[in-house]
Amino acid sequence: MNAPQPFQRLDDRLAGKPLDDVLLAGVPTRLEIPLREWVSRALQGPPDVTRRLARAVVISLGWSLNANRTYSGLLYNAPREELLVVIDAILQLTAEHPDVVEWDDITELEQLLRYGRSAYKVAENMRGLTYRVDPTVEGSFKEAVQAAEPTAAKMLQQAWYHTYRPDPDPTTAYREAIRAVEQVACPLVLPNTDKATLGTVIAHLRQATAKWETVLIGANAAPGGPEPVVELMARLWSGQVSRHGGSKNSRDQDQAEAEAAVHAAVLLVQWLSTETLRRK
Known part of the structure; x- marks a missing residue:
């Protein structure tokens, strides 16, 4: 509306x-x-x-x-x-x-x-x-949803909903944000791995940096490496302190973390769905 x-x-x-x-x-x-x-x-x-x-x-x-x-x-x-x-x-x-x-x-x-x-x-x-978020921010979210395959789009929508509903659920929002990224990243980066996670995707990209590139131009005017994508993935992954129960550092995510996570996921889903990251 x-x-x-x-x-x-x-x-x-x-x-x-x-x-x-x-x-x-x-x-x-x-x-x-x-x-x-x-x-x-x-x-x-x-x-x-x-x-x-x-x-x-x-x-x-x-x-x-x-x-x-x-x-x-x-x-x-x-x-x-x-x-x-x-x-x-x-x-x-x-x-x-x-x-x-x-x-x-x-x-x-x-x-x-x-x-x-x-x-x-x-x-x-x-x-x-x-x-009622900023129209430009909401527009980016909608573009990412349109670009993503159906399951990732649904997860991203759930992450957005749980972040911005009247009674937010930051922990669920953060989890769905990661799942949305995994849904796109795992088949792209590790297509032959059945139990890939965002963590294994990050580890692979760090070990095989020379095999991947982004459309973002590097210092030598050639396509740059995957580092910007990997760094954003890593921050999203490591920030999920609610992932494992029982740890002394485990807790529910707060609202600021959920908002940051969902916007990071919007960018990552958009990038991964439009070949910003690609194999050389």
Whole structure:
């Protein structure tokens, strides 16, 4: 869904003030009532169908229903910090409960989020919310997905989703980022190895540097070596501290690590899918 330019007050626009592109995380005060109203309107379909959707959302979120409240009422009165999670769940589960949330409801939701300068927007498949990242960065992600083979593309999409959804899962995002790179790198670099990993790909490229090149020109105006690709792979691989449990250094990945990993994976998948790295 391509959003128009952000709103700007008339007096600010006439005064030539720069456009404020600051995005607001969470649910700012200006959006709380409009989003609650959206939840209420979105759950006003046929009673039986609406109840099933609301019940599915409550159960999926792990909440318990108070005897004095309906499922829809529980969602409408959710704590402010949980409103986006509720809306994301409604959108996700709509496919299993059709005839409740309509196209006009989703269009209105995207408008509300844009008017409120929310850091989130409706995902392109309309089955959830996603982070409103810089258009250029998001464009690079989409190009990498289009260039990649289907399985790698799906893994990259999962990495992006778990990084930028309203309740991010950085550890899963990091894992899927590595899997997306492996899906492209292993058959390219080690086509005859059944159990190749990104680690074995890195080791091979370091041992067989003379057999590989990139389209990036080196100092002598000839194609350069594979070092830039290998270094980025190595940083991505070594940064996955959540890979092995039990180690004293093992822990979940944090959000900054997940964001860095998914953007590194976007670049690597794009490079590996378009022969930026090639055998001599």
